[in-house]
Amino acid sequence: MSSFDIGIDLGTANTIITIGGKGIVVNEPSVVAYDRKKKVVLAVGSDAYKMIGRTPEYIVAVKPLKDGVISDHETTEAMVAAFIKKVSNSMMLKPRIILCVPSSITDVENRAVIEAALSAGARKVYIIKEPIAALIGAGVDISKPNGTMVVDIGGGTTDIAVTSFNGIVQDISLKIAGNKFDEAIIKYISNNYKILIGEKTAEQAKIQIANVFEPNEKNKITIKGRHLVKGLPEALEISEKDMYEALKDLTEEIAMGVKNVLERTPPELVGDILNSGIILTGGGALLKGLDKYIQCRIGAPCRVADAPLECVAKGVEAAFGLSEELLDGFEHISLYRYK
Ligand SMILES: Nc1ncnc2c1ncn2[C@@H]1O[C@H](COP(=O)(O)OP(=O)(O)O)[C@@H](O)[C@H]1O
Ligand SMILES: [Mg+2]
Structure with missing residues (x-):
């Protein structure tokens, strides 16, 4: 270069x-x-x-x-x-x-x-x-005829692909990623606590306290929003468990996207992926517990790439x-x- x-x-x-x-x-x-x-x-x-x-x-x-x-x-x-x-x-x-x-x-x-x-x-x-690009950036040698799987979770889309020999064998793009996580948090807080929070607050809460695998109810933060009935500002304590409940359907949809791609992948390459594992990239890869959740649902090892936002x-x-x-x-x- x-x-x-x-x-x-x-x-x-x-x-x-x-x-x-x-x-x-x-x-x-x-x-x-x-x-x-x-x-x-x-x-x-x-x-x-x-x-x-x-x-x-x-x-x-x-x-x-x-x-x-x-x-x-x-x-x-x-x-x-x-x-x-x-x-x-x-x-x-x-x-x-x-x-x-x-x-x-x-x-x-x-x-x-x-x-x-x-x-x-x-x-x-x-x-x-x-x-x-995500796989090369994660340090994977994609030139070999071995199957490799990447799940890149960005703001707007989650891109799931299996590559081999420098090319894409199967892929899918889901419109479920960081922004949808934020929206789900806003909806959950409003439905359960009658408090409306902003997008930035939801994103911060996701980064600070979300846990989509074995959440700890004692881990809490305080967020601020507007009470939907009183119309006044109000502080609220939420826990990892709240975030788990808010995000569980979306994380399941991502796991099902991974399953869908694997089902369409030739068996030899699936065997490679079971050995080498699934690599997570993009900012959404930092969502706590997502690697463990996918590993548990799919049965293949799953790891977050180094500096996933930059892969x-x-x-x-x-x-x-x-x-x-x-x-x-x-x-x-x-x-x-x-x-
Ligand atoms: N620690 C974190 N935990 C969960 N999500 C995160 C974390 N850090 C960043 N994100 C999310 O990652 C998304 C951005 O990722 P990025 O890979 O830059 O997306 P894109 O490639 O679409 O621009 C945002 O939705 C952001 O909220
Ligand atoms: Mg990206």
Whole structure:
């Protein structure tokens, strides 16, 4: 990877950008603040995040990739272009860019992102599939003809895949991940305690106290919200058990997604996975007890990768050196542009 190689993990929650020789240079929320009247970007990343819910009507401060679906091409394209500009303004040569985009986006949406990279000055644009990047970033040698399974739990989607010989054998993308966990926590607290909490509070509670395997009822934190009947602010003590109850259906759905992919995987490769285990990546892999839950439900060893939030970005960075080998899951997109 040279200093003109830019790797972008365009996540639904966070965007991580790497530059050859420098490693990670941007790690910020996938948010853009966009002036619809003037058609200009006001801020991206952390600066734009602070503006969510605080802008006049003609300015949008949004997470365009939320839920794994690009809801607004214009803002997504603007966000990608602004992130690239942020890291490449001092560059003389046009960069090569590898993009890792959410697996659930459509061809049209994909194109908007690629166009953004090309119009931001990229010499070449490559697309890499998320599970491939996640495994490379987790330090797995995917070139061998052995089955490997990865479960990448991000903000909007959980991507489950079996790979072998540098390619994807079976995969599935579920729209159940970090954001849905937060929503489930909000719903549970409101139904059981009649208190409405905000998204950020729910996410913090998830990070601090969630436990989806053998929760300890004595482990508690205090959160704040608004009482639905009284209409006034109120503090509430919740335990690991509450979080377990709030999240148990969703964790079961993820385990069933893993089962579904394994059922469609050739038996030889399933045998490999039973030996080598399932690897969890993405921020959701940090959900306490999820590895143990999946291991218990599936009967294969399951482990969380080192620094799971950064696996995809590290895999994208490493992919510059593997472009010859990665047949499936790696496309030289700029070749298609002028068809
Ligand atoms: N310690 C943690 N426990 C549970 N979830 C976490 C933890 N840290 C981060 N997350 C969740 O991980 C998600 C973001 O993961 P990430 O891999 O960056 O997503 P994406 O690739 O979609 O941008 C968010 O929903 C966030 O709440
Ligand atoms: Mg991701």
